[in-house]
Each structure stands twice: as structure tokens, then as C-alpha cells.
Amino acid sequence: MIKKIRLLIIDDSPLIRAMIKSIVADDPAIDVVGEAADPMEAREKIKQLNPDVVTLDVEMPKMDGLSFLEKIMSLRPMPVVMVSTLTQKGADVTLRALELGAVDYVAKPLNQDLTVVGQELLVKIKVASNARVSGKKHLDQAYKPIVNSGGYAKKLIAIGSSTGGVEALYDIILQLPVDCPPVVVAQHISKGFSERFAERVNRCAEINVKEAVDGEKLMAGMVYIAQGGKHILIKKTGYEYYCQIVEDIEGESFRPSVDRLFLSVAEVVGCDAVGVILTGMGKDGALGMLTMRKKGAPTLGQDEDSSVVYGMPRAAMMAGGVEKQVSLGQMARHIVLACSQSARLKKAGG
Numbered sequence: 001m002i003k004k005i006r007l008l009i010i011d012d013s014p015l016i017r018a019m020i021k022s023i024v025a026d027d028p029a030i031d032v033v034g035e036a037a038d039p040m041e042a043r044e045k046i047k048q049l050n051p052d053v054v055t056l057d058v059e060m061p062k063m064d065g066l067s068f069l070e071k072i073m074s075l076r077p078m079p080v081v082m083v084s085t086l087t088q089k090g091a092d093v094t095l096r097a098l099e100l101g102a103v104d105y106v107a108k109p110l111n112q113d114l115t116v117v118g119q120e121l122l123v124k125i126k127v128a129s130n131a132r133v134s135g136k137k138h139l140d141q142a143y144k145p146i147v148n149s150g151g152y153a154k155k156l157i158a159i160g161s162s163t164g165g166v167e168a169l170y171d172i173i174l175q176l177p178v179d180c181p182p183v184v185v186a187q188h189i190s191k192g193f194s195e196r197f198a199e200r201v202n203r204c205a206e207i208n209v210k211e212a213v214d215g216e217k218l219m220a221g222m223v224y225i226a227q228g229g230k231h232i233l234i235k236k237t238g239y240e241y242y243c244q245i246v247e248d249i250e251g252e253s254f255r256p257s258v259d260r261l262f263l264s265v266a267e268v269v270g271c272d273a274v275g276v277i278l279t280g281m282g283k284d285g286a287l288g289m290l291t292m293r294k295k296g297a298p299t300l301g302q303d304e305d306s307s308v309v310y311g312m313p314r315a316a317m318m319a320g321g322v323e324k325q326v327s328l329g330q331m332a333r334h335i336v337l338a339c340s341q342s343a344r345l346k347k348a349g350g
Contacts, residue, residue, distance in 0.1 A: 004031040005129045008051035010068075011035075011038070012041040012085065016114060020055060020083075023118040030125060039068035039192050046076070053128045055121075056102070058093045066096055073101040078130035083087045083108050083120070091196040098166040099200075103128040103308060107190045127281045128286035143174035145206050146336050152181050154339040155272040156218065156234070156241060158265045158292070162188040162280025164308025166197065168328055169278070173223055175332035176207045181274075181339055182218035183207075184232060184265075186256040188280065189230035196227040214245035217290045226256035236320055241269065254284050255322035258312070264286025272295030274338045276331070277322070278302045289321030298338040299323045301307030302331065 007030050007144060008304035011017050017035045024030040033049045036042035039058050046054070054072075058065040071082060082105040084094040094105045104124045106117050114121065130326040157180070161168055165187045176183065195211040201223070202209035211234055218241040226232035231246040246260075258277065262285055264271045275292040277301055278287045293299045301313040306329065316322050326334045 001270045002029070002075045003027055005125060006031055006033045006049065006052045007125060008042070008045055008049060008054045009035040010039070010054060010060070010065075012037050013057070015055070016083070016108075016128055019114040020121070023114065025122055025124070027122055028305060030122070039063040039065075042068065046072075047076075051078070053081065053125050055083055055106075055125070056079050056097075058082060058084045058097070063269075066093060066100070069097055069100050069102060069111060073133070077101060077133045078131055079103045079131050081106060081124050081128050083114075090123055092200075095166065097195065097337075099170065101133055101167070103131045104135060104163050104337045107193075123281075124163075127311075131164070132305075133308070135136040137310065143171075143204075144348055145181070146177050146332060148176055148177045148180070148336050148340055150340045152220075152339045153272075154181055154274050155296075156265060156269045157181055157183040157276065157335060157339065158261055159183060159185045159276040159278065160187075160261060160285040160288075160312065161185070161282075162254075162258075162282065162284065162309070162312055164279035167308070168302065168331075170201060170204070171328055172208065172276075172278075172332045172335070173201055173209060174205050175335060176223070178207050179221050180207065180336065181220055183223040184212070184218070184226070184234065184261065185223060185231055186226045186258045186261040188254050188256070188258075188284070189228040189347060191227070194225050194228035195208045198223075212245065214243060216243050217243065217303045226261070227232035229255050231256050231260045234268050235264075236268045254282075256280050258285030259288040262292050266291040266295045266297070269297075273297045274335060275299040275321075276301075276335060277313050278331075279307035279309055280308045280329075283315030285312050286315040286319040286321055289316045291321075293321050293323060298333055298341075300331065300338065301325050303327050323342070
């Protein structure tokens with residue numbers, strides 16, 4: 001018999017708790033073992049029931065969801081899926097939750113009807129049940145950007161990520177040199193969250209970070225985060241590279257799509273780019289990374305041990321698109337090395 005996922009629902013709204021229970025009721029893989037109306041009750045339920053996954057409301061009485069999450073991740077790290085509203089405040093709180101170690105989030109519709117995101121919630125609960133979690137809080141660490149004096153042979157860095165990607169991107173971006181080639185990121189993220197994410201990273205990083213804008217020229221020392229709910233492609237005019245924001249491409253499940261970014265980079269930038277695929281569920285990016293590698297671009301994939309979800313890196317590796325697997329802690333250094341190695345060889349007469 002397949003072991004069911006033991007789910008604990010934490011939300012102060014009886015209606016939302018009932019909705020979540022209704023959504024998972026017909027799924028044979030999930031068993032709701034309990035529910036709690038506030039963090040104090042939830043703490044006892046976690047001790048008693050030992051759930052595999054917790055869904056956690058952001059705003060609750062007695063103790064807010066973030067404070068409770070921070071305690072969970074420091075005392076008993078476990079897979080948590082946040083339930084958040086699609087508001088500016090909700091985005092900030094949810095992003096902080098992901099920084100603290102929450103596996104993922106579901107954006108609660110403003111009309112509070114969770115049934116419209118029911119399938120998404122089911123998938124994320126199942127993914128969370130197999131995720132690697134830790135209590136490590138990256139923003140509390142002191143990061144030092146890598147110093148590179150060897151020049152850069154590459155003209156663009158393209159990064160794709162999904163589940164666990166917010167935390168991984170912090171780790172990498174805060175270590176990037178301030179003069180590195182432009183970095184374009186396709187992180188699976190909801191509309192309205194990407195701008196807040198870019199602002200939060202920018203406050204912590206020495207390199208400049210912003211949400212990408214259609215038609216803007218890519219500049220060295222800049223990180224461009226794709227807009228949530230839209231695709232980002234790379235175009236070239238003369239010797240310059242530009243962002244192209246695409247509202248919709250038929251048949252694409254993820255927006256932004258890592259494959260669409262990587263395929264455009266392979267076509268436009270070719271061997272002058274570096275491709276990086278990070279933690280995430282599914283196989284988005286595998287085809288695009290393989291195409292980049294065939295064009296001669298160095299490609300790096302996050303290794304299994306450091307991935308929250310080893311789905312996208314595994315798919316890219318199995319497809320033959322990953323030239324080298326690297327731990328998250330070493331990824332920034334390897335990106336800089338891949339960007340500068342050819343320049344150093346040229347200087348050395350290699």
C-alpha cells in the first residue's frame with residue numbers, strides 16, 4: 001500500500017479550512033490528519049500528528065504566519081505550503097516565507113474561493129512531501145560578491161528555476177560580481193510577485209536587480225527577473241541584446257517558461273552565453289538547456305543534494321543538457337568561472 005501524505009491545515013478561517021479539505025478529499029494520495037485555527041493550536045497538532053506537509057495561512061491571530069514559520073524551520077524543519085493573498089502585502093509576506101524555508105505557495109484568489117486553484121494546491125502538496133527542507137535563512141547570512149579580475153568571455157547568463165528557486169536565487173545573486181555579464185532569470189512565479197521579489201533581492205545584493213521591461217537593453221552588472229505570468233525572450237539588434245516580454249505562447253504551461261528563455265538565448269546568443277538550471281519540479285528548461293549546450297554554451301545544473309526539488313535539473317541532466325552538476329553553495333563561483341574561463345585562456349595564449 002502506498003503511504004498517504006499526512007496533511008495538517010493551519011488557517012484561522014473555517015471556510016478556507018473546509019475548502020482545502022474539500023479539494024484534497026477525493027485525492028487518494030493525501031490524508032488530512034488535522035486542522036488548526038491558530039499557531040498555538042497548530043504547534044500542539046504538529047507534535048501529536050507528525051504531519052508530512054503543512055498548509056499555512058499568512059495572517060492569523062495570536063501569532064502571524066511568518067513568526068510561526070520561523071519557529072517551525074528553526075526547531076522542526078518540515079515542508080510548508082503557504083496560502084497567500086494576491087496583494088502587495090501578501091506578496092512581501094509570501095516571499096519572506098520562501099526565504100525562511102517554505103517550499104512553495106498558493107496564491108489565494110481575492111474572492112477567497114480556493115477551488116479555482118485546487119489542482120495547483122494538490123500538485124504543490126505532493127511536491128512538498130518529497131522536498132528537502134532546512135531551517136537555513138539565507139538573508140541572515142553575510143554574502144561577499146566574488147571578485148573576478150580575469151575579464152569575461154561570455155555576454156549573457158541565463159538562469160531558470162522553480163520550486164525552491166527564490167532561496168537559491170538569493171544565494172547566487174548575492175555572490176555575483178558587480179561587473180558580471182547581464183543575468184536574465186526565468187523563475188516560475190505568479191503575476192504581481194516578480195517585481196516585489198526583484199526589489200527584495202536588490203536591497204540585499206551589490207549587483208543591481210530589477211524586474212525585466214519589454215524592449216530594454218541588457219547591461220553588464222544587472223540582473224533581470226522575468227515578469228510573473230509572462231515569458232521573457234532575448235532579441236539582438238546590431239551588437240546589443242534586449243529583453244522581449246511575451247504575454248502568451250500557446251501550449252506553454254509555465255509563465256515565465258524556462259524553455260522559452262533558453263531556446264531564445266541559444267538562437268540569439270549561442271556559445272557566448274552560460275545556462276544555469278536550478279531546483280524545481282517538472283522538466284521545464286530541459287529542451288532549452290540541451291539546445292544551448294549544442295550551440296556550445298557552458299551549462300550548469302544544480303545537484304540533487306542541494307535542490308529542494310530535483311526535478312528540472314534531473315530532466316535537463318537526463319536529456320544531456322547539463323555539462324556539469326554543481327552544489328548551490330558553489331554555483332555562483334562556477335558561473336563566474338564559466339563566464340571568464342575563455343577570456344583567461346585567451347590572455348594566456350590558450
